[in-house]
Amino acid sequence: MVNRSGNRPSHDGSAEWMDRAIALTAPIFRKIWLRGDTDFSLTRNFDRWDAKAGFVFGYDTKQNLIQRSDGLPADVWKPLQRPEREIKTVQRLRPENVKEKVVKDREFKNIRLNSEQVAEFDYRPTHCKKTYRMIALKKNITKEKGETRLFDETRYFFYITNDREMTPQEVVLFANDRCNQENVIAQLKTGINALRMPSDSLLSNWAYMVIATLAWNLKAWYGLLTPSPYSQRDILRMEFKRFLDSFINLPCQIVNTGRRLVYRILTYNKHLETFFETLNSIKCLKFS
Numbered sequence: 001m002v003n004r005s006g007n008r009p010s011h012d013g014s015a016e017w018m019d020r021a022i023a024l025t026a027p028i029f030r031k032i033w034l035r036g037d038t039d040f041s042l043t044r045n046f047d048r049w050d051a052k053a054g055f056v057f058g059y060d061t062k063q064n065l066i067q068r069s070d071g072l073p074a075d076v077w078k079p080l081q082r083p084e085r086e087i088k089t090v091q092r093l094r095p096e097n098v099k100e101k102v103v104k105d106r107e108f109k110n111i112r113l114n115s116e117q118v119a120e121f122d123y124r125p126t127h128c129k130k131t132y133r134m135i136a137l138k139k140n141i142t143k144e145k146g147e148t149r150l151f152d153e154t155r156y157f158f159y160i161t162n163d164r165e166m167t168p169q170e171v172v173l174f175a176n177d178r179c180n181q182e183n184v185i186a187q188l189k190t191g192i193n194a195l196r197m198p199s200d201s202l203l204s205n206w207a208y209m210v211i212a213t214l215a216w217n218l219k220a221w222y223g224l225l226t227p228s229p230y231s232q233r234d235i236l237r238m239e240f241k242r243f244l245d246s247f248i249n250l251p252c253q254i255v256n257t258g259r260r261l262v263y264r265i266l267t268y269n270k271h272l273e274t275f276f277e278t279l280n281s282i283k284c285l286k287f288s
Contacts, residue, residue, distance in 0.1 A: 001206075022052050036057050038058040043127045046128050046130070050162045059158040061158060072119050110143070116137060120134060135168045223235030251266040
C-alpha cells in the first residue's frame, strides 16, 4: 500500500509495484497471476512479465480489434455461459420487477442484454515482441423506449492474456473475478477506516494506512489458516465489522483455577465451530 496525491491516474507507477509483488511472492507460490482493467494493460511490460507470471488484463476497444472480431467466422464464436448465483439458503420466489414496469410506463430508454459470445485470436501489441491471446467478448444488446424496440447493437470487450490453457470463457470469468479487490478497497475505507487520514502529511498518512491495513491482513491470514475450504472463502469475503462480531468480540469469562487459565465462552454463534477448528490448527502449526 502506498499513499500518493489524488490527481494521479490509478495505473501510474503500478508496474514497479507489480514487479516488487512478483519478486516477493515468486519463491513462495507456484503460479502468480496479474489481473487488472484496461488502465493496467501496460503493454511495455508484457514481455518481461510473461516469463515470471500469468496475466489477464482488460484491453481498450480499438477499431482494429473490432475489425478483426467482425472478420472472424461465425462458427468461431461460442456462447458465454455465466455460472448461476450460489444460493446458500432456500430459493425464494422472484418478486415482481416494479422497476421494469416503471421504465416501460414512463417510456424511459432501456438497454437489454440478449446474449454474450466469446472468441479468440492471436495479437501482438505495438510495444511487444511476443504474440498473446486476445479474447473478444461480444455482447448483443437491444435498446428500447417503453414498449418500442429501437434498434439492436453489438458491443465488444477485449481481454489479453499469456495463458494458453484456459478456454476463452474461463479467461473472461477469471478477469471478472478480480472485482473482489473492489470489496477490499471498500473495507479499507469503511471497515477498518484505513483511508481516514489523521493529518495533512502524505508520509504520516501512509504510515497510518499501513498500520490499519495490518488488521485486514490478520483477518485474511486467519481465514487462510482455517481448515474448512468453505469457511476460508466465507472469512476472506467477510466484512471486517462482521468478522469482529463473529470471532473477536466474544464475551468470555476467564477463570484462574488449578494452575491454569480457563476461558469460558458465554455465548454461541454459528462461527464458534470454525473458531475452535482454526485455534487447533494454529496450535499444531506453532508446535510442529
